[in-house]
Amino acid sequence: MILGGNRAIGLGLALLGLVAIALASGFREGTATGGPGTRFLPVLVGVIVIVLGAAIALRPSASPNAATPLEPGGSRRGIWTLAAILGYVLLFERLGFVLASVPFLVVLLLEYGERRWPVVLAVALGATGATYGLFAVWLGVPLPPGPFGR
Amino acid sequence: MTDLLQHLALGFGVALIPVNLLYCFVGVVVGTAIGVLPGIGPVTTVAMLVPLTFGMNPTAALIMLAGIYYGSQYGGSTTAILINTPGETSSVMTCLDGYQMARQGRAGPALGMAAIGSFIAGTISVVLLMLLARPLIRVALEFGPAEYFAIMLLALLTLGGLTGESVMKGLLMAAFGLLLGTVGGDPMTGTPRFTFGEPSLLDGLEFLPVTIGLFAVAEVLTTATRSLAHDVYAAPIRGLLPSRADWWACRWTLPRASLIGFVVGVLPGAGATLASIIAYLTEKRLSRHPERFGTGVIEGVAAPETANNAASGGAMVPLLTLGVPGSGTTAIMLGALMLWGLRPGPLLFEKNPDLVWGLIASMYIGNVLLLILNLPLIGLWVRLLSVPPRILMPLILLFCFTGTYAVSGNPFDLWVMVAFGIVGFVLQRYGYPVAPIVLGLILGPMLETHFRRALIVSRGNYAIFLQRPIAAALLAVAAIYLLAPVVAWAWRRRRVPAVAEG
Numbered sequence: 001m002i003l004g005g006n007r008a009i010g011l012g013l014a015l016l017g018l019v020a021i022a023l024a025s026g027f028r029e030g031t032a033t034g035g036p037g038t039r040f041l042p043v044l045v046g047v048i049v050i051v052l053g054a055a056i057a058l059r060p061s062a063s064p065n066a067a068t069p070l071e072p073g074g075s076r077r078g079i080w081t082l083a084a085i086l087g088y089v090l091l092f093e094r095l096g097f098v099l100a101s102v103p104f105l106v107v108l109l110l111e112y113g114e115r116r117w118p119v120v121l122a123v124a125l126g127a128t129g130a131t132y133g134l135f136a137v138w139l140g141v142p143l144p145p146g147p148f149g150r
Numbered sequence: 151m152t153d154l155l156q157h158l159a160l161g162f163g164v165a166l167i168p169v170n171l172l173y174c175f176v177g178v179v180v181g182t183a184i185g186v187l188p189g190i191g192p193v194t195t196v197a198m199l200v201p202l203t204f205g206m207n208p209t210a211a212l213i214m215l216a217g218i219y220y221g222s223q224y225g226g227s228t229t230a231i232l233i234n235t236p237g238e239t240s241s242v243m244t245c246l247d248g249y250q251m252a253r254q255g256r257a258g259p260a261l262g263m264a265a266i267g268s269f270i271a272g273t274i275s276v277v278l279l280m281l282l283a284r285p286l287i288r289v290a291l292e293f294g295p296a297e298y299f300a301i302m303l304l305a306l307l308t309l310g311g312l313t314g315e316s317v318m319k320g321l322l323m324a325a326f327g328l329l330l331g332t333v334g335g336d337p338m339t340g341t342p343r344f345t346f347g348e349p350s351l352l353d354g355l356e357f358l359p360v361t362i363g364l365f366a367v368a369e370v371l372t373t374a375t376r377s378l379a380h381d382v383y384a385a386p387i388r389g390l391l392p393s394r395a396d397w398w399a400c401r402w403t404l405p406r407a408s409l410i411g412f413v414v415g416v417l418p419g420a421g422a423t424l425a426s427i428i429a430y431l432t433e434k435r436l437s438r439h440p441e442r443f444g445t446g447v448i449e450g451v452a453a454p455e456t457a458n459n460a461a462s463g464g465a466m467v468p469l470l471t472l473g474v475p476g477s478g479t480t481a482i483m484l485g486a487l488m489l490w491g492l493r494p495g496p497l498l499f500e501k502n503p504d505l506v507w508g509l510i511a512s513m514y515i516g517n518v519l520l521l522i523l524n525l526p527l528i529g530l531w532v533r534l535l536s537v538p539p540r541i542l543m544p545l546i547l548l549f550c551f552t553g554t555y556a557v558s559g560n561p562f563d564l565w566v567m568v569a570f571g572i573v574g575f576v577l578q579r580y581g582y583p584v585a586p587i588v589l590g591l592i593l594g595p596m597l598e599t600h601f602r603r604a605l606i607v608s609r610g611n612y613a614i615f616l617q618r619p620i621a622a623a624l625l626a627v628a629a630i631y632l633l634a635p636v637v638a639w640a641w642r643r644r645r646v647p648a649v650a651e652g
Binding site: 009016052071080082105123134144 | 202318319326336341343367370371374375376377539541543545547548549552555556561564568571576579581582594598601602604605608609610
């Protein structure tokens with residue numbers, strides 16, 4: 001049987017509920033003042049998640065191919081976006097806001113099909129500068145300075 | 151009545167302070183712009199802009215966020231009418247007749263009626279909010295932990311059940327949100343739960359990175375995997391004011407859709423989209439020429455656009471009076487209020503009357519600003535449509551990352567945002583609504599606190615939830631809501647074999 005995305009999500013969440021119950025078994029059950037303790041809600045919600053997740057995973061009407069098909073090139077753009085995001089988070093504090101943001105925007109703009117270099121550079125530099133001005137200068141929020149102090 | 155007028159005077163005194171007026175203006179302009187841009191809805195925008203408000207006075211911040219909320223309902227109609235693409239889900243119904251009117255060369259009156267209908271609805275809903283708030287507060291002041299638990303449970307069930315394509319998926323998402331809400335210290339004892347030794351999780355999962363991830367990052371990932379091509383509207387727009395015949399056709403539509411929108415908006419979970427659908431279908435049913443709906447009739451534009459704006463006013467009622475959000479956007483506003491150290495509910499009216507009445511008065515002003523701005527600036531909104539997604543999407547990501555980092559200065563929150571961006575992308579691809587997750591995450595700790603407090607009061611006796619009439623009634627509604635689909639399903643299954651045998 002091919003496990004479609006719809007069923008896989010139901011099954012995945014049911015497993016998450018099971019893990020939550022297992023982890024919650026070490027929590028305190030009741031309180032001296034009466035009523036439930038730390039364990040109660042995680043276990044109760046864990047059970048609800050298991051029941052609903054399993055119901056979605058097992059119900060006959062659940063369409064295994066409910067997702068909308070991706071556009072041509074969509075998968076590649078999605079993977080590039082994700083890779084750029086992960087790289088940006090890794091470099092955000094190490095390189096600093098400005099040095100990390102400009103290449104991040106350049107990569108995404110090129111990947112999304114903007115081929116005019118003046119536009120790419122203007123958008124990347126302008127947006128980075130404007131965001132820095134808004135947060136660091138106007139709101140006074142400290143953004144990661146990076147190795148060169150910015 | 152004198153009391154009400156005094157409060158309103160206080161509110162206008164606050165709302166007309168130049169800085170608050172400026173934030174109201176900024177809110178409605180940004181809201182309209184966001185509404186015009188397809189794909190970025192009010193939930194995403196409010197979530198993205200919450201970090202900008204932390205250095206601000208909470209009153210000014212709330213005025214701006216509310217302006218974005220109802221401003222986006224105005225803007226959503228523009229793309230629906232001009233390029234048959236709703237700026238957000240609550241403008242889906244506007245496409246049916248609005249786009250047909252544009253094709254017939256009547257884009258101007260359609261846009262004009264959408265703006266005027268939104269103004270009328272916005273004003274009516276603010277008056278109703280003002281009138282309804284005080285009696286509701288009197289009731290809410292009698293609430294104890296049992297009642298608060300019951301109403302929060304009902305809100306969670308209805309928002310979970312009414313958003314998305316399937317009740318079961320919505321409820322599963324609400325339960326998932328509740329489970330996420332249990333991460334961090336136990337709200338009663340402080341005992342850590344599911345923190346895995348990570349100090350950043352001791353205070354629980356922060357709602358902002360989760361929300362920005364689920365909505366904004368997921369939206370960018372979704373757009374990236376689709377076509378990045380976009381439509382541009384090139385034809386000139388003339389004659390924005392509706393004709394006398396248009397006004398006559400909408401004479402009952404405008405007040406009727408305002409009332410429908412407000413009532414639906416007040417109900418937890420229903421929201422602007424459902425309000426616009428109900429208003430459109432009501433007009434079609436009551437019309438003498440229902441067959442003409444969908445071919446470009448002005449009532450088909452006026453009804454959904456009036457109702458979705460009235461609903462955003464209605465959604466403020468449970469948020470401000472009970473501290474229970476009526477929609478995804480107000481759930482984020484509730485989270486923002488809590489981040490500012492404020493607790494929405496009846497006591498907010500007593501402790502922070504300037505904030506609440508200032509907000510209500512600002513909504514009057516905001517609606518006037520929107521009407522003044524929208525009609526002359528229609529050319530600007532059309533030009534905004536020419537910003538291609540290939541430029542817009544990277545900018546949204548930059549803003550999400552900077553905003554999330556700005557709130558806590560903790561890179562761990564960036565990882566949380568990315569993780570929930572991926573989760574949101576996958577869930578939305580398979581038709582799972584993500585708004586109930588946010589509601590579960592925000593309401594979860596409060597729900598648990600009220601539940602356990604009620605049981606401490608009753609010394610562990612669960613009957614307290616049935617002995618208190620309001621709590622019992624709310625739980626009965628919740629039970630009916632949960633059981634009705636099951637009973638209906640069982641009834642259908644019993645009848646099908648009987649009919650087959652007959």
